[in-house]
Amino acid sequence: MTTTNIAVKATQVHKAFGSLHVLKGVDLTVETGTVTVILGPSGSGKSTLLRLINQLETLTGGRIEVDGEMIGYKEVTRNGQTVLQTLDDKDIARQRAKLGMVFQKFNLFPHMTALENVMEAPVHVAHMPKDKARNEAIEELNRVGMGERLNYYPMQLSGGQQQRVAIARALAMHPDIMLFDEPTSALDPELVGEVLNVMRSLAQAGMTMICVTHEIGFAREVADQIVFMDGGVVVEKGGPEIIDNPKEPRFKDFLNHVL
Numbered sequence: 001m002t003t004t005n006i007a008v009k010a011t012q013v014h015k016a017f018g019s020l021h022v023l024k025g026v027d028l029t030v031e032t033g034t035v036t037v038i039l040g041p042s043g044s045g046k047s048t049l050l051r052l053i054n055q056l057e058t059l060t061g062g063r064i065e066v067d068g069e070m071i072g073y074k075e076v077t078r079n080g081q082t083v084l085q086t087l088d089d090k091d092i093a094r095q096r097a098k099l100g101m102v103f104q105k106f107n108l109f110p111h112m113t114a115l116e117n118v119m120e121a122p123v124h125v126a127h128m129p130k131d132k133a134r135n136e137a138i139e140e141l142n143r144v145g146m147g148e149r150l151n152y153y154p155m156q157l158s159g160g161q162q163q164r165v166a167i168a169r170a171l172a173m174h175p176d177i178m179l180f181d182e183p184t185s186a187l188d189p190e191l192v193g194e195v196l197n198v199m200r201s202l203a204q205a206g207m208t209m210i211c212v213t214h215e216i217g218f219a220r221e222v223a224d225q226i227v228f229m230d231g232g233v234v235v236e237k238g239g240p241e242i243i244d245n246p247k248e249p250r251f252k253d254f255l256n257h258v259l
């Protein structure tokens with residue numbers, strides 16, 4: 001058995017929607033237990049990259065490995081040649097279960113309480129016994145500071161509280177890697193901090209995280225790696241220090257606009 005300290009490795013990833021070439025050869029390496037922050041202007045392909053990693057979209061070129069295993073495909077030998085064959089649904093589900101994802105829109109089930117939202121996938125997808133799922137859900141809700149609101153419905157919660165429930169819901173499936181796609185962009189400014197605090201504590205607990213965010217302060221403080229994308233390519237990457245010392249003009253421009 002091989003163990004790897006590389007959680008996600010994207011190699012020359014391309015993605016086109018029809019004639020629209022959105023990702024044009026993206027390379028990304030994320031080490032286990034680290035936080036990567038992806039920055040970049042709207043339309044640069046950040047969400048598409050996360051959606052590819054989580055197999056919500058399929059690649060048009062290149063490859064992505066999660067925990068050392070190629071996603072979506074397996075290599076098979078046919079007539080002495082190695083070709084890629086699409087994985088079956090069961091293998092794709094197994095691979096996707098390694099990842100938790102949090103979106104800009106919280107997408108909680110409106111007719112379910114916070115607790116029921118968090119229990120839903122463990123019970124109905126992972127077939128966990130209800131008692132165990134309830135206990136774990138309470139634990140996850142406590143972890144995001146929502147232990148006092150177990151029986152509230154989404155509409156009775158603020159945006160920041162709903163997003164924290166959404167994070168607990170993703171954590172309840174015990175992912176190895178968490179993907180965050182602008183988790184605070186839909187929030188009123190005064191609610192951003194409580195969500196970033198939860199993300200910071202997850203990072204401190206050693207979770208592997210890939211975060212698309214415009215929160216530069218969070219990036220500077222929490223990220224191990226910064227990746228700046230523009231026009232479907234990675235323009236600059238490095239440690240958090242590149243935020244204060246950008247080299248590429250496009251990255252400088254971007255920072256001037258968001259800082």
Ligand code: ADP
Pocket residue numbers: 017020022040041042043044045046047048049
């Ligand atoms: P970002 O998250 O950096 O703002 P996206 O990855 O959402 O960028 O989008 C990159 C480009 O791909 C945009 O031009 C967007 O309109 C386009 N795009 C994203 N998803 C689709 C889709 N499902 N079909 C067609 N075009 C898409």
Ligand code: MG
Pocket residue numbers: 046047048181182
């Ligand atoms: Mg996006």
